Amino acid sequence: MEIFGVPIQAFLGQLLLGLVNGSFYAMLSLGLAVIFGLLNIINFSHGALYMMGAYVAFLALDLLGLGFWWSLALAPLIVGGFGIIIERLLMRWIYKLDHLYGLLLTFGLALIIEGVYRYFFGVSGQPYPVPDALRGATDLGFMILPNYRAFVVLASLIVCLGTWYVIERTRLGAYLRAGTENPQLVQAFGVNVPLMVTLTFGFGVALAAIGGVLAAPVIQINPLMGSNIIIVVFAVVVIGGMGSILGSILTGLGLGVIEGLAKVYYAEASSTVVFVIMAIVLMVRPAGLFGKEK
Amino acid sequence: MTTAVEFLRITDLHAFYGESHILHGVDLSVNRGEVVTLLGRNGAGRTTTLKSILGLVGHRSGSIMINGREAIGLPPHKIAHLGIGYCPEERGIFSSLSCEENLLLPPVVASTGLSVDEIYDMFPNLKERRMSQGTRLSGGEQQMLAVARILRTGAQLLLLDEISEGLAPVIVQALGRTIRMLREKGYTIVMVEQNFRFAAPLADRFYVMEHGRIVEAFSAGEMRSKMGMLHEFLGI
Numbered sequence: 001m002e003i004f005g006v007p008i009q010a011f012l013g014q015l016l017l018g019l020v021n022g023s024f025y026a027m028l029s030l031g032l033a034v035i036f037g038l039l040n041i042i043n044f045s046h047g048a049l050y051m052m053g054a055y056v057a058f059l060a061l062d063l064l065g066l067g068f069w070w071s072l073a074l075a076p077l078i079v080g081g082f083g084i085i086i087e088r089l090l091m092r093w094i095y096k097l098d099h100l101y102g103l104l105l106t107f108g109l110a111l112i113i114e115g116v117y118r119y120f121f122g123v124s125g126q127p128y129p130v131p132d133a134l135r136g137a138t139d140l141g142f143m144i145l146p147n148y149r150a151f152v153v154l155a156s157l158i159v160c161l162g163t164w165y166v167i168e169r170t171r172l173g174a175y176l177r178a179g180t181e182n183p184q185l186v187q188a189f190g191v192n193v194p195l196m197v198t199l200t201f202g203f204g205v206a207l208a209a210i211g212g213v214l215a216a217p218v219i220q221i222n223p224l225m226g227s228n229i230i231i232v233v234f235a236v237v238v239i240g241g242m243g244s245i246l247g248s249i250l251t252g253l254g255l256g257v258i259e260g261l262a263k264v265y266y267a268e269a270s271s272t273v274v275f276v277i278m279a280i281v282l283m284v285r286p287a288g289l290f291g292k293e294k
Numbered sequence: 295m296t297t298a299v300e301f302l303r304i305t306d307l308h309a310f311y312g313e314s315h316i317l318h319g320v321d322l323s324v325n326r327g328e329v330v331t332l333l334g335r336n337g338a339g340r341t342t343t344l345k346s347i348l349g350l351v352g353h354r355s356g357s358i359m360i361n362g363r364e365a366i367g368l369p370p371h372k373i374a375h376l377g378i379g380y381c382p383e384e385r386g387i388f389s390s391l392s393c394e395e396n397l398l399l400p401p402v403v404a405s406t407g408l409s410v411d412e413i414y415d416m417f418p419n420l421k422e423r424r425m426s427q428g429t430r431l432s433g434g435e436q437q438m439l440a441v442a443r444i445l446r447t448g449a450q451l452l453l454l455d456e457i458s459e460g461l462a463p464v465i466v467q468a469l470g471r472t473i474r475m476l477r478e479k480g481y482t483i484v485m486v487e488q489n490f491r492f493a494a495p496l497a498d499r500f501y502v503m504e505h506g507r508i509v510e511a512f513s514a515g516e517m518r519s520k521m522g523m524l525h526e527f528l529g530i
C-alpha cells in the first residue's frame with residue numbers, strides 16, 4: 001500500500017520520527033512559553049539547558065553507573081536547580097527592563113554554558129544507550145513501531161498535557177495565569193510572586209532538561225545540540241504565538257510532523273519548511289496561530 | 295460605642311514613583327469598624343496612599359501600623375496577610391481567569407471571611423456568570439467581583455479605590471448597600487472617592503488630600519460646616 005506514491009511503512013516511519021522531533025519542540029516551546037508568560041524573558045539559554053539535561057544523563061551513566069530512569073528524575077532536579085540559581089543571581093535584576101536585555105543576558109549565558117561544555121567534552125558526539133526496557137520494536141501489523149520512539153512521544157504528551165492541566169485547571173495555575181497578567185495585584189493579594197517566578201523558571205528549565213534526557217538515546221549528545229534545536233523551537237514559538245500553553249504544544253507536535261512529512265515528499269525542503277511556515281504565519285497572523293493580538 | 299481601637303495608623307508617609315516624590319508626609323488613622331473616605335482632586339495622591347499601604351509604590355518611608363504591626367518594611371505579599379483586602383481603581387479583573395476563578399484567587403488571610411455561598415447570595419449576578427471569562431462581565435459586574443473576591447479572604451481592612459466610578463446609578467446604589475452591610479458586619483473600610491454624593495452618607499470620617507498631603511479631616515457630623523471648604527477643594 002502507498003500514500004501518494006510513498007510506501008505506507010516509510011510514511012508512518014517518518015510520521016513517527018516527525019512526532020518524536022515534535023515532542024522535543026513541544027516540550028521546549030512549552031517551557032519557553034511558561035517562562036515568557038511570567039518572567040517576560042525570552043530565554044535564549046533554553047537550548048543550552050536542554051543540552052545540560054542530556055549531559056546529566058551521559059555523566060550519570062559514565063561516572064556513577066546510573067541509568068536512564070535515574071537520569072529522567074535527576075536531570076530536571078539538577079538542571080532546574082541550576083536554573084533557579086541563575087534566576088536568583090542574574091535574571092532578577094532585569095525584569096523591569098526591555099525584553100532585549102533578557103534576550104542578551106540569556107544568549108550570553110547560552111554561549112558560556114556551551115563554551116564550558118565544549119572545553120570539557122569537545123564537539124564530537126557521545127552515544128547513549130536506549131534503556132533496556134524500551135529496546136526493540138513492536139510489530140503493529142501495518143508498521144514496525146520502535147519502542148523507544150513511541151515512548152518519547154507518549155512521555156512528552158504526558159508531561160505537556162500535565163503541565164497544561166496544572167496551568168489551566170488548578171488553583172496554582174490560576175495564580176500563574178493571574179501573575180502573568182498583573183503580578184503586582186497578585187502579590188498585593190498575598191501571593192509570594194517573587195518565589196513563584198523563581199519556581200516557574202526552575203520548572204521551565206526542568207522541562208528542557210527532561211527533553212534533553214529523552215533525546216539522549218536518539219541523537220548524539222554534544223555541546224551544540226541545544227543551539228541546533230533552539231532555532232527551530234523559536235520558529236515554533238513564533239508560529240504558535242507566545243504565551244499560549246496549548247498552542248505551543250500543538251504547534252510543536254504539528255511542525256515536527258510537517259518536517260517529517262517534508263522528508264518523505266520533498267527532502268530538500270525538510271530543514272526550511274518550518275521557516276517558510278513561520279514567514280507565512282507572520283504575514284497572515286503576526287501574533288501567531290494561538291497568540292492574542294496586542 | 296465601645297472605645298475606639300486603632301486598626302490603621304499612617305505617620306509621616308512619603309512615597310515615590312522612581313524619582314517623583316508623590317506623597318509628602320501623610321498622617322491618618324482609621325479605627326476598627328470605621329468607614330473612612332479619602333477625598334481629593336485628580337492626582338491628589340489618594341490612589342498612591344492606598345498603594346503605599348500595600349507596598350506597591352517604588353519607595354516609601356514613614357510608618358504604617360496595621361493592626362499593631364509595622365508594615366513599612368514588609369514586602370507586599372506579607373502585608374496582605376496582616377488582614378488587608380484591596381480593590382484597585384482599574385478593578386484588576388483577570389481575563390485569563392473565569393469569574394469564579396477570579397473570585398477564588400486571593401488567598402485566605404484570616405478565617406473570618408465569607409463563604410462562596412454567602413458571596414453568591416450577596417451578588418447573584420456573579421453566580422449566574424461564574425463560568426464566564428472575567429473580563430466578559432459588564433463593568434458593574436466586574437466591580438462587584440472586585441469587591442466580592444476580597445470578602446472571601448477574611449481581610450478586615452478593605453481598601454476600595456473609586457468603586458463607584460463610571461457605573462450606572464442602580465449599580466452605584468447597590469454598591470452603597472453593600473458598603474453599609476459590610477460596615478454592619480464590622481469591616482474597617484478606607485474608600486477613595488471622587489463621587490462625594492456616594493461617599494457622604496456612607497462614611498464616618500473624611501480626609502481631604504491635596505498635592506500629596508492631608509489638608510483637612512472631619513467627621514460625618516461636621517460635614518455641613520465643611521461644605522464651603524469642600525466646594526473650594528473639590529468643586530462640589
Ligand SMILES: Nc1ncnc2c1ncn2[C@@H]1O[C@H](COP(=O)(O)OP(=O)(O)OP(=O)(O)O)[C@@H](O)[C@H]1O
Nearest residue numbers: 311314316334335336337338339340341342343383
Ligand atoms: N506609576 C506612576 N509613576 C509616576 N507618577 C505617578 C504614577 N502613578 C501616579 N503618579 C502621579 O502621582 C500623583 C498622584 O496620583 P494618584 O493616582 O495617587 O492620584 P489620585 O488622587 O488617585 O487621583 P485620580 O485617581 O483621581 O487620578 C499624580 O500626579 C500622578 O501623576
Ligand SMILES: [Mg+2]
Nearest residue numbers: 340341342383
Ligand atoms: Mg486614583
